[in-house]
Amino acid sequence: MKEQLFNVLLVEDNLDHAELVIRSFSEHHLGNAIHHVQDGEAALDYLFHRGSFSDAATYPIPDIVLLDLRLPKVDGLEVLKQIKANKSLRLIPVVILTTSAAEIDLVKAYEDYANSYLVKPVDFDKFSRLMSDLHVYWLDWNQHV
C-alpha cells in the first residue's frame, strides 16, 4: 500500500463526533488532511469555493466526503443532491456517516447516489474499527478519479 496524502472533507455538526473521527482517522495515517465543516451550508461553500472557502489552495477539492445527514441549515441529503448534480463534484465518493439507521434515510441517500452508507456504532471498538476499515477501503483500496 502506498502512502499518499489524501484530502478528506468531514461534514459533522457534532464537535465531539468530529473529534472522534479525526482522532481515529489520523491515528495511523498522519499524512491525511481532514477539512472539517459543521453544517451543510459550509460544506457546499467549501466544495464550490464560496465565501470564506474561496481559496482553492487552502481548501482543496477532497478525495472523499464524509457526510452526516442531520445538519444545521442545509440538510445532509441536500448537500448530497447538490454534489451529485454537479458534473465534476459527482466523481467524489460520498460516504454517509450518520447516527441514523432509519430506512428512509438509507433509501433517500442511495437514491441520491450516495457511494456508501455507514452508521456510527455506539461501541468504541467498533467505531475505531469502522474508521480504520473506512480508511483502508475508500482511501487505500478504492481507486479515485
Place this chain on the structure above:
Amino acid sequence: MTKGVGLEAQRPFSIIVSLRLYLFLIIAVVSVIASALVLVNEAAKTKGDFETKAETSVRYLGSILELPLWDLDPATVAIIGDALFRDEDIASLRITAVRGRIFYEKSRPEKADIAKAVTIKHEGEEIGQAEVALTYRNANSRVLDFLAKMLAAMIVIVLLTIFLASRLIRVFLRDPLDYLTRVVSSYAEGRYPAGTGEFPIVEFKAFDEVLEGMASRILGQLSDMKGLNAELEESASEKDELIHDLHNSEAHYRELYDGVPIGLFRTTPDGRFVDANPPMVALLGFEDRANLDTVCLQDMYADKSDYELWKSTMDSESSLQNMEFRLRQRDGSLCWVRNRTHVVKDSEAQAIGYEGCLEDITVLKSAEAEQKKLIAELESKNAELARFTYSVSHDLKSPLITIKGFLGYLEKEAKEGNFDDFGEDLARITNAVDRMQSLLLELLELSRIGRIENEKVLISFEKIATEAASLVEGRLQERNVKVEIAHNLPSVFGDASRLREVVVNLVDNAAKFMGDQGNPRIEIDTRTDDGETVFFVRDNGIGIDPRYHKRIFGLFERLNPNTEGTGMGLTIVERIINVHGGRIWVESEGIGKGSSFCFTLPDVPVANDEYGVV
C-alpha cells in the same frame, strides 16, 4: 253547402188530399167550360132564331096587311095585329098607314132586343109601314132554366165523382200505402217479417225485395253487432279492471313517490317544477308544494358553474348520475345534494322536461369532511410521531456515541499512561451526559404540552410578558438588552404558565442571538393583520436567513451547532401555541436585519364570571 237533392225542406205533402183537390178542380173546370159552351151556343141560336122570326113576322105582316091597308080597314088590321101580338116574344108592334096614321100599336114592358120594319106596298105604291120589336126575355129565361138544370146535374156529378174518387183512393192508394206503412213500421220497430213473400200488391214487389234485402242485411249486421257488442262488453270489463289496477298502481306510485326519503322532481326544460314529493319540498326549504311554483331549480344552485356542468352533461348525455353539488335553500342555507336526472321525452322524442332525484347528503358530506379532517389530523400526528421518533433516536444516540467514544480513548490513554488529553476528554463526556439529561428533560416537557394542561384563564398579555421578562432578567442584564413591553396589550385566554414559557423562550432566544448589536433591544407588542391580532417579539439581533424560517421550529434543529441549547426551545413554543389553537411564524429579512417571532391566539371567549382576569 252540401244540401242533397230531395233533402230540401218541403212542406208536408199529402197525395190523397192533392188527388182529391185536383179531381174536384178538374171536374169543376170541365163542368164550367161545358156549361159556358152550351150557354154561348144557345145564345147564338136564340139570336138567329129571333132574327128569322122577326123577318118572318114583318114579311107576313107586309103581305097580309096589303089589302086591309089599301082598304083602309082598321078593324081587320087590329084583328091581324092582336093575333100576332099574342106571341109573347114580341115586345112591341106598330102598324102605321100613309101620312103616319097609326092603325095599330101595342107594346110590352120588356126591353126590345131586335127591331124590324117593313114598308107595305100595293101595286108598287107605298101604303103603310109595319114595325116589329122582339125581346129575348122569354128566350133568356129558358136558357137560365137550362143552366139551372145543368148546374144541378153537374153538382150531382161532382159529388158522385168525389165519392167515387175517395173510394178509389181508399181501395187503390190508401190501403196499400197503409199496408206498406205497417210493413215498414214493423221493420222500423225491429220486427222483421222474414219471408213475407206474398206481397199482395204487384207494384210493391220491388219494395218487398228491397225490404227483405235490407232486413237480411240488418239481421246480418245485428248478429255482427251482437258479436261486437259481446267483444265490447268483454273489453269494457277488461278496461274496468285495468282502470282499477291503474288506480291501484297510481295510488301505490303516489305513496312511494311521496314516501321515499329522497327528493323526487319533475321540471320543465327551464327548471320550473311540474311535480315534487314532500322530501323535495323540504329539501329546498319550503313547507308546501305550492311554494315551488314560484321558484326555478336552476336558480337554487349555490354555484353557477355546477349548474353549467349539469346542463352541459344533460345536453350531451341526456342523463347523469351521482353528481354532487350544493343548493341554496330558501332561507339561504346551503345543503349538499347528490343528483340523478334524465331527460323526459314525448312520443316524438322531443325533450319536454327533466325528471330526477335529489338526495340530501349534507350530513354525509360533513361526516366525510370530518373524517377527512380526522384522517389528515391522524396522518399529521403520525408523521409528527415518526419525525419525533426519528429525531429522538438520532439525537439521543449522539451523546451516547460521544460518551462511549471518549471513554474508549480515556481507557486507552490510561493504559498507555498518556494523560495529555485526559481532562479534555473527560469534559466532553460530562457535557454529553449533561446534554443527554437536558434532552430527556425537555423531551418530557414537550410531551407534557397539550397532554397535561393547567386551567385556561383570561389574562392580560402585558402581565405575561412582564413576568417572562423578569424570569430571564439574568441573561438580559448580562448582554445589556433592553426590553420594551407595549402598554394596553389585549387579554388572552389560555394556560398562563405555558404562555409565559413561550415569551420566556422567545425573549431568551432574542437575547442569545443579538450578535454584536451595540444597542440590543426587544419589543413585545401586537399588530392587526386582516382583523386578526398578531402578537410579536421583535429584536434587532442577527436575523434569520429566510431559507431557514420553517426549519427552525423543528425538533433539535439548531442553525448554529455551537450555540448552547438543545434545539428544542422553538419546538416547545410552537407546540404551546398550536395547543392553544394559534399559529406561529418568524419574520426576518435576513442576516443582520433582526427578527420578529409572531403568533396568534384564538379570540377571547365572551367574558364570563368564571374567568376572572388574573
